[in-house]
Amino acid sequence: MARAEQQRLAQATSWSAAAPCPALAIPMGARAWKVTDKRPETDDTGLGDRTQPNATVCTRLSAPGLLWALAVMMAVEEINNASTLLPGLRLGYDLFDTCSEPVIAMKPSLVFMAKVGSRSIGAYCDYTQYQPRVLAVIGPYSSEVALVTGKFFSFFLMPQVSYGATTDRLSNRETFPSFFRTVPSDRVQATAMVELLRGLRWNWVAAVGSDDEYGRQGLGLFSSLANAKGICIAYEGLMPLPRAGGLRLGSVQSLLHQVNHSSVQVVVVFSSAHAAYSLFSYSIHYRLLPKVWVASETWLTSSLVMTLPGMERVGTVLGFLHQGAEMPEFRSYVQTRLARAAEPAYCASLEAGQLGLEEHVVGPRCPQCDRASPENVTDGLLYHQTFAAYAAVYSVAHALHKALLCNSSGCPAQEPLRPWQLLENMYNVSFRAYNRTLQFDSSGNVDLAYDLKLWVWQDRMPMLRTVGSFNGSLELQFSNMIWHTPGNQEPVSQCSRQCREGQVRRVKGFHSCCYDCVDCKAGSYQRHPDDALCSKCDQDQWSPDGSTRCFPRTPRFLAWGEPAVLGLLLLLGIVLGLVLLALGLFTWHRDSPLVQATGGPRACFGLACLGLVCLSVLLFPGRPSTANCMGQQLLLHLPLTGCLSTLFLQAAEIFVASELPPSWTDWLHSRLRGPWAWLVVLLAMLAEAALCSWYLAVFPPVVMTNWHALPTEALVHCRVSSWIMFGVVHATNAMLAFLCFLGTFLVQSQPGRYNSARGLTFAMLAYFITWVSYIPLFANVHVVSHPPVQMGTILFCVLGILATFHLPKCYLLLWRPDLNTPEFFLGGGPSDARGQGGSGHEEETQGKNK
Structure with missing residues (x-):
């Protein structure tokens, strides 16, 4: 530790320092010093055996402490011999041993705070004008000692600069406002x-x-x-x-x-x-x-x-x-000082110059200083430690330079400087020592x-x-x-091996470093090597198992080139070709009894509607859009209603002719043919159009991107907003098909007549079987397969109606023209609607077969 006192009459400043080395605190009268005790004892003073607060004696010599004290002496002599930092002033020093014990360190601390010219500390309410014996303290090296002395000196705002106390508690400015250090925390x-x-x-x-x-x-x-x-x-x-x-x-x-x-x-x-x-x-x-x-x-x-x-x-x-x-001159300085200490004359001069204040106040001097040799002391010479003690002196000297307003010509005379005034200049002071620039931060630390x-x-x-x-x-x-x-080999100190890329740690027990390596599952990835949890990919990204990154999802929809689409397009070509073939035959033979019995122009209209139903499947492949999603339903339901309404009229004619009394037959026949029939078709299609418009306006299907349906792709598809309304739109066609089925299922065929009722019955069965099968199939297949399932259902529905109702008639038109007679299809004429003509025709047919 160190003290400084300003002697105004002599225009010199005497500055004393104490370090954890007893060598310079006693007369150096011995010829050589030798360290005789190197036991790892901390109780070098016998403090544990004390029963009275009497004097204590340090029993060991600390070679590093002696070197730090010599570094302080070297810095003081350099400053005194220079004319730039404190011109006209001289610094002095006294060295005291702390023995690394707070109890021992407190004794010189009390001496430092004694009022100038006395050995007593005055008790005042206000210490602003109090002038202690010293202005600053250098040391101690020990953190434990510094915590005690730091609080003591902070009470008086006495600047204290340590060269070895590194505990972080000393950075607390509220507790230690006057503590500084030239070593990092x-x-x-x-x-x-x-x-x-x-x-x-x-x-x-x-x-x-x-x-x-x-x-x-x-x-x-x-x-x-x-x-x-x-x-x-x-x-x-x-x-x-x-x-x-x-x-x-x-x-x-x-x-x-x-x-x-x-x-x-x-x-x-x-x-x-x-x-x-x-x-x-x-x-x-x-x-x-x-x-x-x-x-x-x-x-x-x-x-x-x-x-x-x-x-x-x-x-x-x-x-x-x-x-x-590096302090290249320090080694020679130490050797010179220790050589001088071995001279009896030099030690005698020291004893004559000091009146023994410290011995009376602090205690007896170190008894082993006469047994130390330069070789033992300089064995542990380390410039990084001695430089800290050296720099501590320069930090106080630069603060004095600022506080005393010194310049190149000298330091102006002024009132005696007090410790708290010097402390104001210590904060954030920048100083140079051996060509290194150091500065105290707000916590009193230096950046080294x-x-x-x-x-x-x-x-x-x-x-x-x-x-x-x-x-x-x-x-x-x-x-x-x-x-x-x-x-x-570089040592390895790990509880668990390093996880591979794409793996995270599943902690075992209480320590996060003991873990099992677990692969990140698909859809997640390892963001950082030390992650404990996998990070989920964004919804527009995907990742495989054990991945360290995510990849962008590619859009997926029913593409034109997929095998399923190509197969369905082939089926579309076949069905549409059959529809066009049937439509061509019906148009060519539009005046024949077969076509007239099937409905004439209405039959052609129904076939044209079936063709439009087939074409509706072309809206399913390709990237979905709002127009496509709406058009799929509209182009399916309206033409299908048109076709079913013509079949309903055909079923109604058969039911009237077969099941109702003759008195009603002619009147109902006139209503089921001609303009009235077309009015029924129009009303059915208008009703379906109204339902479709309401459905598309209130619950329109939307284009949806499903990020979770596929592992690596984003599924773009049409999503039904309301399945209830979807079913209501189908209800009109289902009702027409059901009425057709009821009107023809119980009708008995007449001998010698073409049984149109049977064809309508099977056509409606094909319709119902197709759409009833569609429901569980659609519900159970993956959402990716919904579009091809709908395409296939539409085509098989059309094919079922075509195969059971229209294609048999095409067969008769092409290969049995002999049966295309009014008697076979119309019962001999309009007046014989109940079957007489049919009976004669049956006999004629049987005669031909004979």
């Missing part, structure tokens, strides 16, 4: 880890964190981000903080053994270096299988973990380190990219190899990666 690191897992297709992992602020919040961030990106955490746990004596990992022990026997090949470890040391010590001791270990930044570069015996057998270790600027580092073992110490980077997006260098697997 753990949220960025957790995001980079998740992107790494996604980039390497690892979605089945285990996650372990240390049971402290850093591990808990880091593990929580990673878990939430991983779940949001579809990465499943098979096993998750917190490691208790290590204590002296034994390897006690709590529930993590069983977790490690479960991971060891599972398909999980990747373990994310978000923990402190001491907790990671205990974790790998346990793994090495019990010879657990090697895995891929994704390291958090805290222990990735820890010499404590790197030098653990057997560490090379745990598998592949990789993790992210934030990028810093990450390098992905891989441990590559050389002898007994791993080297950090850069195999990728993360700056909002991940970039991997696969060619530089080395894996612990045989043949250097």
